[in-house]
Amino acid sequence: MKSIIQNIPGKTVLLMGNEAIARGALEAGVKVCAAYPGNPSSEIIGTLAQVADEMGLHVEWSVNEKVALEVAAAASFAGLRGLCAMKQNGLNVASDFLLNLNLTGCRGGLVLVVADDPAGVSSSNEEDSRIFAKLGDLPLLEPAHFQEAKEMTTFAFEISEQLGLPVLIRSVTRVSHARGNVCLDELPQSSHRPGFETNRPLTAFPALPHHKILHEKFNRAKQIVEASPFNIYRGPEKPELMVFTCGSGWMYSLEAVISLNAQDRVGILKLGTTWPLPENLVTQHLRQADRILFLEEVDPFLENNVKEIYAQNCLTLGLKAFFGKTSGHVPDIGELHPENVLRAIQSIMNISYEPRPSDYAARAREAAAELIPDRALGFCAGCPHRSTYWAIKVALALDGRDGIVLGDIGCYSLGIGPSGFGQMKTLHAMGSGTGLACGFGQLNHFGLNQPVIAVCGDSTFYHAAMPALANAHYNGANFLLLLLDNSATAMTGFQPHPGTGETATGKEAPVIDLKAICEVFGARVEVVDPFDVEATVKTLLNLLQDEKGVRVLILKRECALLSAKHQRRLFRVEVDQKRCLGETCGCNRLCTRLFKCPGLMWDKSAGKARIDEAICTGCGVCAEICPASAIRKEKI
Amino acid sequence: MFIPKDPFNVIVGGVGGQGNVLASQILGEMLIIQGYVITIGETYGASQRGGAVMSHLRISAKDQFSPLIPEGKCDLLVALEPVEGLRILAHYGNPGVITLLNLRPIHPIDVISGDIVYPELSQVIAKIKELSRQVWALNATEVALEIGDPIFSNIVMLGALNAIEVLPIHRRGFESVIVDLFPSRTLNENLMAFDKGREVVQKIH
Ligand code: SF4
Ligand code: SF4
Numbered sequence: 001m002k003s004i005i006q007n008i009p010g011k012t013v014l015l016m017g018n019e020a021i022a023r024g025a026l027e028a029g030v031k032v033c034a035a036y037p038g039n040p041s042s043e044i045i046g047t048l049a050q051v052a053d054e055m056g057l058h059v060e061w062s063v064n065e066k067v068a069l070e071v072a073a074a075a076s077f078a079g080l081r082g083l084c085a086m087k088q089n090g091l092n093v094a095s096d097f098l099l100n101l102n103l104t105g106c107r108g109g110l111v112l113v114v115a116d117d118p119a120g121v122s123s124s125n126e127e128d129s130r131i132f133a134k135l136g137d138l139p140l141l142e143p144a145h146f147q148e149a150k151e152m153t154t155f156a157f158e159i160s161e162q163l164g165l166p167v168l169i170r171s172v173t174r175v176s177h178a179r180g181n182v183c184l185d186e187l188p189q190s191s192h193r194p195g196f197e198t199n200r201p202l203t204a205f206p207a208l209p210h211h212k213i214l215h216e217k218f219n220r221a222k223q224i225v226e227a228s229p230f231n232i233y234r235g236p237e238k239p240e241l242m243v244f245t246c247g248s249g250w251m252y253s254l255e256a257v258i259s260l261n262a263q264d265r266v267g268i269l270k271l272g273t274t275w276p277l278p279e280n281l282v283t284q285h286l287r288q289a290d291r292i293l294f295l296e297e298v299d300p301f302l303e304n305n306v307k308e309i310y311a312q313n314c315l316t317l318g319l320k321a322f323f324g325k326t327s328g329h330v331p332d333i334g335e336l337h338p339e340n341v342l343r344a345i346q347s348i349m350n351i352s353y354e355p356r357p358s359d360y361a362a363r364a365r366e367a368a369a370e371l372i373p374d375r376a377l378g379f380c381a382g383c384p385h386r387s388t389y390w391a392i393k394v395a396l397a398l399d400g401r402d403g404i405v406l407g408d409i410g411c412y413s414l415g416i417g418p419s420g421f422g423q424m425k426t427l428h429a430m431g432s433g434t435g436l437a438c439g440f441g442q443l444n445h446f447g448l449n450q451p452v453i454a455v456c457g458d459s460t461f462y463h464a465a466m467p468a469l470a471n472a473h474y475n476g477a478n479f480l481l482l483l484l485d486n487s488a489t490a491m492t493g494f495q496p497h498p499g500t501g502e503t504a505t506g507k508e509a510p511v512i513d514l515k516a517i518c519e520v521f522g523a524r525v526e527v528v529d530p531f532d533v534e535a536t537v538k539t540l541l542n543l544l545q546d547e548k549g550v551r552v553l554i555l556k557r558e559c560a561l562l563s564a565k566h567q568r569r570l571f572r573v574e575v576d577q578k579r580c581l582g583e584t585c586g587c588n589r590l591c592t593r594l595f596k597c598p599g600l601m602w603d604k605s606a607g608k609a610r611i612d613e614a615i616c617t618g619c620g621v622c623a624e625i626c627p628a629s630a631i632r633k634e635k636i
Numbered sequence: 637m638f639i640p641k642d643p644f645n646v647i648v649g650g651v652g653g654q655g656n657v658l659a660s661q662i663l664g665e666m667l668i669i670q671g672y673v674i675t676i677g678e679t680y681g682a683s684q685r686g687g688a689v690m691s692h693l694r695i696s697a698k699d700q701f702s703p704l705i706p707e708g709k710c711d712l713l714v715a716l717e718p719v720e721g722l723r724i725l726a727h728y729g730n731p732g733v734i735t736l737l738n739l740r741p742i743h744p745i746d747v748i749s750g751d752i753v754y755p756e757l758s759q760v761i762a763k764i765k766e767l768s769r770q771v772w773a774l775n776a777t778e779v780a781l782e783i784g785d786p787i788f789s790n791i792v793m794l795g796a797l798n799a800i801e802v803l804p805i806h807r808r809g810f811e812s813v814i815v816d817l818f819p820s821r822t823l824n825e826n827l828m829a830f831d832k833g834r835e836v837v838q839k840i841h
Contacts, residue, residue, distance in 0.1 A: 003817070014661075014668045014676075121679075145700055178703035179664060179676040251702035259706065338706035356708030356730040360767070367763040368726030371755040372719050375651065375744040377687045419745065593749045598686055601743055602750060614777050614786040615653075615742065 005051045007187045015182040017175040018043035020146045021113055023182065024153025025083045026055060028109065029190045032075035033059045034068040036463060037492035038087030039122040040176040041115035045085050046493065049504040055187075061495050061504045064430075064463040065090035066097050069112060073101055073166070076110035077202060078194035081157050085113040088127040089409075089429065093464075095132060098166070102136040103204035103214055105164040109157030115171040118297040118335040122491070124409055124427060126333065128298035133168045133275040134305075137218040140168045140275035141230065144250035146180035152230060152272065154185075159224055163217045170274075172297050174248040174335070222276045230272025231281055239267030241348055242289035244282075246271045246302055249295035249336050256342040260351045274302055282309050286317050293348060294324030297336050323348055378419035381599035382617030384486055384530045384557035385412045389420035390595060390625070391536040392453070392482070396423070398537070399544050403451040404440060406433040408465075410457035411491045411559075412484050419596070424455065431456065431464025434481060438468055441477030441550075451544050452479035458514065459489040459497040466517065472550045473522035480543050481523070481552045483514055484530075486559040494562060518552040530555040531570075533624045560617050571620035571633035573599075575609045579630035582607035587627050595625050637804040639672070639695050645705045646693040646803070649724045650716025651742045652686050655790035659714070660691030662794060665817060666809040667695055677703025686745065688720055695803075712802055713768070714793055716776070717742050718760045725767045734802055735768040736837070737761070738793060740777035761840070771840045772800050779832045788829040795833025807831075 003013040004023055015023060021044050025033065033052075035045035045059060052059040058075075062068035065086040072082035086094060091114050098112070114132075117123040133140035141156055143149040149171065156167040204210050225231075234254065235242075243253050243266060250270040257266045269285045271277065286292065286306070294303035303324045310317060325332040329344045346353055355361075379386045396403045407415055407424035408431055415424035426436055437454035456465045461483055469481065489495040496502040498512040518525045526543060528536045536555065543551045563569070583589070591609050592602045599616030600609055609630070620633035648660045657678055664674045677692040694701035710728035713735045715721025721737050739757070747754045765771050774796055780788035798805055807830065814826050 012668065014664050014674055147700075174677060174703050177678055179661065179674070179678075180700055180703070181668065181673050248702070251700070252704070255702055255706065337704050338702060342706065355706060360729070360731055361708065364726045364729050364767055367767065368723060371760060371763060372723050372726070373744050373747055373752045373754055375686065375688045375720075376746055378745045380653065380686070418749075589750065596745045596749050598743070598745055598748065600748055602748060612743070614740070614781060614789075 004047055005054055005187070006184060009184055009186045011184050012181050013184060014179050015146055016043055016179045017143070017146055017149045017171060017177065018115070019047050020149040020182050021153050021169070021171070022047040023184070024150035025111070026187055027150070027185050028154040028157040029081055029188045030083045030157070031057055031080040032072055033057060033083045034062045034071040035085040036062055036065045036068050036090060037489050037495040038090050039492055040117055040173045041085045041087045041113065042492045042495065044113055045504070046495065052505045059504050061497060063498060065094040069094040069097050073106060073110055075194070076106040076108040078196045079108045080192060080194050081109040083111050083113070085115070087123065088114060088116045088129045089123060089125065090114070091129045091132055093430070098132065099136050100204040101166055102138055103207065103210040104202040105213070105217070106160065106166050107164065109160040110166040111153060111156045111160060111169060112166055113169045113171060115173070115176045116298060117173055121173060124413065124429070126298060128301060130170050130274065130301045131299070137214050138165060138168055138275070139163065139221045139273070140170060141272055142170050142247045142274050143175055144247055144270055144272065145175070146178070146182045148230065148272065149175060150182055159221070162224070163221055165217050165221070170247070172247050218276065222279065225273035225276060226278045226280055228273045228278065231278055232270045233267065233285065235267025236264055237288065239289050240265045241267070241291045241293055241345065242285055243268045243293045243295055243345070244271065244302055244306055245269070245295040246274050248297060249341065252336055252338050252341040253295055253345070255338060256345050259342060260346060260349070260353055262345070262349060262351060265349065266345060271302065275305070277305055277309065279309055282306055283313050283317070286310055286320065290319070291321045291348060292323065293329065293344060294322070295330060295336060295341055295344065300325040376418065377414060378596070378598065379411065379414055380560045381597055381615045382560035382563070382619035383411070384555065384559070385415065385420065385484060386595070386597060387533055387621045388482070388484055388530040388536070388555050389415050389423045391530060391533055391540055392423050393421045394537045395540040395544060398541055399451060401449060401451055403453055403544065406436045406440065406452070406454045408433040408456060408460055410460050412455055412457055415455065429464070430460050431468055434465040434468035434472070437479040437481065438472045438475065438477045441472065441479040442475070444478060453482060453544070454479060455482045455484060458483065458485040458487065458499050461514065462498045462512070469518065469521045469523070469550065476549060478547060478549060481550060483552060483554045485514060485554050485556045488559045488562050490559040490561065494559070514554055523550040523552040525552045525554065527554040527556055530557050531619055531621050533621060560619065564617055569618040569636055571618045571623070572636055573611050573616055573618055573620060573623060573631060573633050575611055576630050576632050577606070577608055579628055580608040581628055581630070585628055591622050591626055591631065595622060597622055637801070639697070639804065640802070641711060642698070643694045643696040643701050644711050645709050646695065646712045646714065647690055647705060647710045647724050647728055648693070648714040648716070649688070649690040649720045651720060652689050654716045655787060656689050656691055656716060659790035659794055660693055662810070662813055663805070664693060665813040666805045667803070669809060670804060672697060673700050675701050675703050688723060690724060712736070714797060716789065716793060718757060718764070719755065721764055722760055725764065729767045731769060733768050734770045735764055735772070736793065736797055736800060737764060737771060737773040738776040738789060739773055740775050765840060772796065772837050773840050774833065774837045776833060779836060780829060783825060783829055783832065788825065791826050791829035792833035795830035796837035798830070799834040799837050
């Protein structure tokens with residue numbers, strides 16, 4: 001998608017919010033960009049990686065978010081502009097560095113984009129990262145649309161340099177993962193040479209004087225935000241209801257007010273600089289109305305901070321009624337969307353509204369309730385994780401001691417649900433399966449007699465499980481670690497990692513061999529192909545019963561979507577209609593009822609299984625599972 | 637040709653892996669070169685793994701709209717899968733909506749397992765008809781399989797969309813978007829899929 005590097009000022013292009021942020025960074029002359037992938041942030045650095053060579057950038061997928069922020073900060077320390085991007089969970093990982101970096105400050109512009117995932121659509125949690133800006137006294141910007149995403153990024157670099165502080169941009173799914181018109185500005189020509197002034201060391205220690213300097217910088221930020229063009233008011237001078245909003249809430253509120261025909265009654269203050277808040281601007285708008293509504297995603301961050309300003313000024317402002325997450329007018333979990341925004345305004349203003357004829361709505365809902373089947377998430381057809389979990393299920397049943405499977409973050413998280421046969425029993429942060437196994441693996445001293453298994457993906461292993469594995473060997477924990485090596489960071493869009501032999505920009509890189517690392521950490525290591533179900537079950541069982549310290553089983557098989565991309569199909573697969581005994585077979589429809597690969601279908605009229613040729617990827621695993629050998633695979 | 641209404645709201649919906657996002661992006665690109673203000677919202681998370689997915693397109697001659705269409709405000713539905721079409725109408729439909737439908741079902745895993753049933757296709761189509769002002773249909777997946785790969789289903793649907801003349805899009809625009817923005821995609825097969833879609837789509841009476 002090379003429109004990102006067109007140097008045609010004034011041209012309008014269609015960009016994803018994340019691409020707009022990337023373009024903003026390019027227009028600001030960014031030089032070093034680093035991230036660990038995570039939705040909804042992945043395309044920021046992904047886009048920059050694609051143009052790194054043409055634009056003379058260093059772009060990398062770092063092993064985790066803390067390292068990524070350190071890489072970008074180093075560029076800043078040497079006088080270049082650096083960009084780092086991550087999802088909300090990533091900021092938890094990077095926060096240790098961030099909360100020292102605020103005290104040392106930075107030199108070249110340093111921008112940290114955090115894309116939050118309200119409702120946790122592709123996350124294990126729902127978290128508001130804005131609290132970190134408050135924690136660290138760092139300026140925070142929140143784009144409301146695509147053009148602004150680009151402009152704010154450029155602006156963030158400028159104020160970062162002005163203040164000598166890293167600047168946070170908080171995006172959300174509906175900005176990052178949406179597309180819209182963006183008008184391009186000029187791409188600069190810069191060839192600034194980096195240099196670190198060794199006579200000006202950067203240290204947070206001693207803390208107190210640095211904390212004082214931070215507060216001085218923060219006070220300067222307060223002045224800058226008062227005049228920011230990213231804070232906009234739309235509405236009458238004295239509205240009956242004043243909406244305070246930011247990010248995705250802006251366009252939903254604009255449309256809701258028009259739908260309710262309340263343009264003369266409701267005002268909307270959109271804030272782009274949400275920390276520090278522009279105190280004068282906020283006070284001035286609090287004065288204009290007696291009823292205040294807050295619309296924002298995840299936590300009542302804006303709401304509480306505006307209320308703080310109100311508390312300081314309440315004598316002059318008089319009584320106000322506040323509505324938002326605290327009052328229950330806006331849901332305190334999940335995303336904002338056009339309906340809950342409209343409903344909040346409607347209920348406070350007491351306006352009646354019908355989006356479509358009510359009899360139509362009733363009929364439509366009835367039809368849906370009657371006919372529409374649920375569509376549960378599951379592994380892709382031909383996903384190696386399905387056969388891995390199948391093997392775990394079979395091996396644990398044969399073992400018979402009610403083994404515990406501890407998991408973490410990646411496509412394989414779906415192992416917690418039906419698609420992974422419900423095998424995974426705990427799911428927390430990156431690498432937590434292995435960390436928890438370090439603890440569970442000690443409980444045999446107290447009489448725990450269930451075997452302990454941790455599952456971890458390849459990318460996750462480099463990110464967060466290596467320290468846990470070192471810990472396991474050092475402290476003598478007793479468990480089996482399954483490394484699900486599918487050669488990809490599949491869940492976030494197939495970014496390369498230290499095990500793939502490729503860098504973010506497509507250059508050859510040394511492969512950091514999983515097996516070798518695990519052996520260095522003192523583990524007995526075996527490798528199998530999960531598509532070979534029989535061998536996998538056997539090895540698993542053997543390792544499970546070995547019970548001496550940490551054992552590692554690497555399940556090596558490329559992600560099905562990657563294979564499809566490279567058009568690598570292993571088998572032509574077919575159900576032999578004569579052999580498939582259907583309902584009369586003792587298998588109880590093992591292939592479809594239990595194994596459930598979406599590439600299979602149950603032909604109701606024939607009472608037999610069938611392959612769906614539009615979906616099957618030809619992995620051949622179901623052929624191994626069918627007890628009647630009715631599924632035939634033929635090597636391609 | 638202009639958009640029939642401003643904003644004009646289009647939903648492209650189907651199942652993760654059907655190329656929903658790409659179809660809406662190509663459509664957006666075809667419209668932006670004509671000067672429209674486009675917003676596309678995508679409801680995918682872990683959608684490569686078989687969940688229901690939707691893209692919302694807001695097309696306007698003047699304003700940028702939010703990436704989510706409000707309840708009951710879909711003007712044109714492009715459904716890549718029958719029950720997904722109905723699922724979208726249930727929330728976003730209204731008596732004026734025009735529906736373009738791929739007739740090929742994709743069974744959810746709970747249907748494959750036999751825990752729930754996939755409804756009779758004729759029943760689903762009848763309901764979609766009842767809830768739409770106009771329905772156009774084709775088996776885009778079959779056409780794509782004939783061309784050689786089911787991944788072309790979304791392009792077949794774009795061709796059909798061109799034929800029903802609801803949006804100001806042209807074959808030339810499609811061609812230039814593929815050439816400019818997706819140089820890695822094979823132009824010939826894409827054009828073939830587009831043309832086939834134009835040919836086979838039919839109005840359901
Ligand atoms: S061969 Fe069987 S298990 Fe593999 S993708 Fe096809 S249907 Fe699914
Ligand atoms: S993207 Fe790859 S790893 Fe993830 S579920 Fe699909 S096949 Fe499995």
